[in-house]
Amino acid sequence: MSMPSFNVGILGATGAVGQTFIRLLEDHPWFTVTALAASERSAGKPYREAANWLSGKRMPDAVAELEVTTTEPSEMDCDFVFSGLSSSVAGDVEKAFAEAGFPVISNAKNYRMQEDVPLLIPEVNADHARLVENQDWGSDGFIVTNPNCSTVGLVCALRPLVDAFGVEKVQVTMLQALSGAGYPGVSSLDALGNVIPYIGGEEDKLATEPRKILGQLENGEIRPADMVVSAQCNRVPVRQGHLACISVACTEPVNVTDVTDALESYRSPLTSEDLPSVPDAFLRVMDEVDAPQPLRHVKNGNGMTVSIGRIQECPVNHVKFVALSHNTIRGAAGGAVLNAELLARDGYLSA
Structure with a gap:
């Protein structure tokens, strides 16, 4: 199907889940990684230096030279973000991005059981995506989660x-x-x-x-x-x-x-x-x-x-x-990518 190209940011880009996002999004037909964020100790470095690359496959050339930023909404130039953040920091960071108008597709546990946040597996409960219409972060932002x-x-x-x-x-x-x-x-x-x-x-x-x-x-x-x-x-x-x-x-x-x-x-x-x-x-x-x-x-x-x-x-x-x-593809990054695809198809994401 015809779909516009979306610019994508990754929160927690240097971690194991963040790296899986990067591998899965290489050559994705709809999504292009344009922004990477991690902790302050990684900020300012090119991704190839900031990440301890865990995959046996090479780091995608398209992200290797991207400069890693801090997890501040003002630092991220993209249409929406994937969150591979640890639950210890994800709550506040994801809230800040939603309040700043970003759709947040999260792998963290923090908002999974919130009543107006979809806990989504597209083949199982795609209709639950409509819960984002109930969210009010004071902006057009929202949060969608995938399960444990x-x-x-x-x-x-x-x-x-x-x-x-x-x-x-x-x-x-x-x-x-x-x-x-x-x-x-x-x-x-x-x-x-x-x-x-x-x-x-x-x-x-x-x-x-x-x-x-x-x-x-x-x-x-x-x-x-x-x-x-x-x-x-x-x-x-x-x-x-x-x-x-x-x-x-x-x-x-x-x-x-x-x-x-x-x-x-x-x-x-x-x-x-x-x-x-x-x-x-x-x-x-x-x-x-x-x-x-x-x-x-x-x-x-x-x-x-x-x-x-x-x-x-x-x-x-x-x-x-x-x-x-x-567990790291269907159960984590791959499931989140699929959630984003569903949201894009159904018009909840804007390029």
Whole structure:
């Protein structure tokens, strides 16, 4: 589809999420990175000097010589910003940009549960984008968020079941990759040959975020989904990919065949003709007895496909299965880019 070119700024550009934004936006058909912001110690330097580049691929030439600025709205010459900021600073910075008239597409947790802020996965709840019309920052600015990286794979897998049968109870055990802790992340002496059965705040997010995302937009407000989620989160020695072991009780009795058919037949309402970052397969149901695996399957759909396998009857609930999602692409920067594409298509962004 025809779309104007947007100039894009990145807040937290030198961090792991900021760098993923830069990699994903290289050669994007709609978005061009024109402004980079980070901490004061990086400000004034060309990006090639300011960033400890983590990717095995080269730094894009188009950003290497851009001068890094501070995270002040007056410093950023762009149409909207992506935020890869730490939650410790994101709240005040994102608020300042929204008040200055910038649309803010955020990966941080600070505004996710605010009533008038969309918590968005375009294939799951695109209609929630309309919540930005309720925001009033004293300007044309607004904030849109994507979910926690562990929430994303779970919610994508639940969407077809909610639609087909309704879901009452979910038990999920998350096996979360090291990259989810950012850079430098978890100490090697803690990570290697070990599993850490605690990740601060993750279980609370999994208990609350899915209910907002899968809720209904009614009269400008979200009515949360009527389900309960019990979550346990573990850090495991895997580089990329969050694996969710999920057990579900639906509102009506279902079996393995019912659930498999619902997952295999589900089609995203969006295609790559609508938004460039939409994968060919939103969900991929895998038949292999040992799939999905992070090492082999995390890059399905260029990291935007959620892979599902091991669908079985559950003696506690109705069914159980495993879902794999790429935590730094689908669960972070890639999801935010997709959100921006949806907002651009629907006229919420101006070039």
